[in-house]
Amino acid sequence: MGGFFSAQAANAAEEGESAVTAVHSSGEWTQYWQSHSQTNKLMVIDFSATWCGPCRFMEPAFRAMADQYTEAVFLKIDVDELPDVSRQWKVQAMPTFVLVRGGQEVGRIVGARKDELEKQIKGLLAM
Template sequence: MGNCLDRLHGQNGSESHSVNFGRGDVQLITAKEVWDEKLSEASRNGKIVVVNFSASWCGPCRMIAPFYSELSEKYPSFMFLTVDVDELTEFSSSWDIRATPTFYMLKDGQQIDKLVGANKPELQKKLAAIADSVVNLAV
């Protein structure tokens, strides 16, 4: 499945693609402080955090964004976040993002799973497995 390894430019170097990464119940992270608040909120509420590290110029990111939004509605017990790697370059680097999209699944701020690339079936499978394990732990 697709992933972007380098920034793409239009012929004049200024082409941009507007993508709304924050549809559905997806929250766009615009600052490190917002990230910290969301992780604290998720920990307090016992929520799994799913993070999509994306870029507006990335074709596979744009392709999977609507599906990611659908997943946010399908799994309301998870918190869905998106980080634009160009807006938060240093922060994204601290997560060792080498390709977009990259998805992290976190519990209490710690990584429990990861997926690199716009692989819809694999993302769905990973979230379903996490949801099932959370349900089984609660029983």
């Protein structure tokens, strides 16, 4: 359980990178989803776009949360790069943060609302 995520986190830590993993292909997404949907670990997905001002505003806060809440998995998906995944999650505005546990959506924040995002993450991790 969690082997794929653990290897990714270890690689990121060794390279001094953020704990946020950018997903760039449908294949990568499928691999993450299959690995995660069978666990009870919280996954926080940031649906954003490079041209989106509020998305750029949220980036440092999202990275800080990923570094702080290491018991959760933080993914970033560019809606222009993976439109099928964005449609699957019914993303209509950016940024949209979808919180998932056990294969089910357990929370959603639309917009650059970092305090609300952190509040939901903390609450879900406390459960």
